[in-house]
Amino acid sequence: MKRLVLRRSGLDGLVLETAPIPTIGRHDLLVRMTAASLNRRDLLIVRGEYGSFPLPLVPVSDGVGKVVAAGSAVTRFAIGDRASPAYVPDWVAGAPRDDLVRRRLGGPLDGVLSEYVLVNEHAAVRPPVHLDDVQAATLPIAGVTAFHVLFADGRIVPGDVVVVRGTGGVATMATLLARQAGARVIALSRSRPKLHRMLALGAHEAIDVSEEPAWDARVRELTGGAGAELVIDLVGGQDVDRCVAACRIGGAVALVGFAAGTVAPVDLVAAMRRMVVLRGVSVGSRASYEGLVRAMEHGRLVPVVDAVHPWTDAAAALATMDRDEHLGKIALSFAR
Ligand SMILES: NC(=O)c1ccc[n+]([C@@H]2O[C@H](COP(=O)([O-])OP(=O)(O)OC[C@H]3O[C@@H](n4cnc5c(N)ncnc54)[C@H](OP(=O)(O)O)[C@@H]3O)[C@@H](O)[C@H]2O)c1
Missing domain, CATH: 3.90.180.10 (Medium-chain alcohol dehydrogenases, catalytic domain)
Structure with a gap:
């Protein structure tokens, strides 16, 4: 061979x-x-x-x-x-x-x-x-990670707000799965054409972070001041602090990616006051893979x-x- x-x-x-x-x-x-x-x-x-x-x-x-x-x-x-x-x-x-x-x-x-x-x-x-x-x-990494973040580590229910920061494999899978679960998806990207494609895929709102660098404020505005139940961070770097600020009280940030940097300054007091969970993620188990397959077959997600x-x-x-x-x-x- x-x-x-x-x-x-x-x-x-x-x-x-x-x-x-x-x-x-x-x-x-x-x-x-x-x-x-x-x-x-x-x-x-x-x-x-x-x-x-x-x-x-x-x-x-x-x-x-x-x-x-x-x-x-x-x-x-x-x-x-x-x-x-x-x-x-x-x-x-x-x-x-x-x-x-x-x-x-x-x-x-x-x-x-x-x-x-x-x-x-x-x-x-x-x-x-x-x-x-x-x-x-x-599916084995991107799909399983998205499923694990949303439904194994996370407990996303209809009506929850999920912010997806990035537009690669995990982001697109998370958008399909979160939308199917009845969540409201807010997509973040540096690229307007990519955001159009994320909206076509099922995201409800899109924020161009190159035009709106203070995107956490925009997330709060879009959610009536409350913030998101879950921010899936596929980018890392300096803006992890904004992920915390974009969460509702008691919300969670899934720390998944680090394309913009592996070190992030975080305002600990803001995270504590808002009781935000910062959760490291490393893909998921075979059970999550099987859960993903079931979810995708049910919704015929592609x-x-x-x-x-x-x-x-x-x-x-x-x-x-x-x-x-x-x-x-x-x-x-x-x-x-
Ligand atoms: N922890 C885990 O279990 C796990 C699992 C899978 C992947 N990952 C990690 O998660 C990240 C995403 O992986 P992926 O395969 O879904 O996507 P990907 O193809 O690696 O794309 C990442 C996205 O991040 C954005 N990005 C890249 N560089 C950036 C920068 N310097 N500043 C701001 N944004 C930047 C880009 O979005 P825009 O061009 O739209 O702005 C890009 O589409 C990677 O870092 C990967 O290593 C981790």
């Missing part, structure tokens, strides 16, 4: 190699990959800017494929089924634990940029039946795929992430 291996840090360190098809164990599925999708993490790992993972490494965590062989003890899947590996394979359900969240696909574990991938049956999920493989491949590249062009596809021109997900196809 062919696979893309990161031999040294840098986009030019990705090398297409031939390797033996892996041998299956009793509980393993051998999955022939059909599609994958990219996350910001993949770009940072390839560049060597996201911790230090031992190389060589097969990068990229998110994908979908078809089960072509199954170990003798496998009961959850059959040959011919579609399967998607969970990004955090050991976190099946419940609260996170250190020992359950260490192993992650695409670093430190080998990821999915490989024609065949071994997946333990307990770390695999059936993708939504109404989605094609490329659409389904966008993730936003901005572009599809051949999987062997992963380096060029990763390079496009930096331009921040995309809305939703960048995907890879294994179509032969």
Whole structure:
């Protein structure tokens, strides 16, 4: 089989190699990959800017494929089924634990940029039946994170106000899911054209943060002074304080992304007075993935795929992430 291996840090360190098809164990599925999708993490790992993972490494965590062989003890899947590996394979359900969240696909574990991938049956999920493989491949990180933030960590109910700061994969999935749940979604972006697309996707209001840098005041204005139940922050940096200020009393900020910086000054007194919960997020469990699939099938929700590249062009596809021109997900196809 062919696979893309990161031999040294840098986009030019990705090398297409031939390797033996892996041998299956009793509980393993051998999955022939059909599609994958990219996350910001993949770009940072390839560049060597996201911790230090031992190389060589097969990068990229998110994908979908078809089960072509199954170990003798496998009961959850059959040959011919579609399967998607969970990004955090050991976190099946419940609260996170250190020992359950260490192993992650695409670093430190080998990821999915490989024609065949071994997946333990307990770390695999059936993708939504109404989605094609490329659409389904966008879910393991972005979709699961959005679902987890809204419904596992968060308890969003109809009428709640959800602010979504950013327009990538998590933001677009969160908008679809929050809207389906009856929440009112306020989308934030630096780009007016992207905001038009977020409104078309289902956001109720949009704020162009390049025109309204004091966007927290605008959120309060739009909510009659109350603020939002939940701010999903996909950007980080200096404006985390505005996320706190945009919350209603007792609201929460989901700290998900850090594209604008990993360090943020926070007015602790404002956070305390307003009893705002600052909650770090790191994707979610297999149970959240399964909850996401159920929610998407119920509403026939379709993730936003901005572009599809051949999987062997992963380096060029990763390079496009930096331009921040995309809305939703960048995907890879294994179509032969
Ligand atoms: N903690 C977790 O579990 C988890 C899971 C998934 C992703 N993430 C992180 O969450 C973030 C979003 O990921 P994603 O895949 O959904 O989206 P993405 O494709 O990484 O896009 C992030 C968005 O952030 C905005 N942005 C980027 N750089 C910015 C800057 N310097 N200043 C202000 N805004 C900026 C852009 O929105 P506009 O162009 O519209 O302004 C961009 O669309 C990333 O940092 C990613 O690493 C974390």
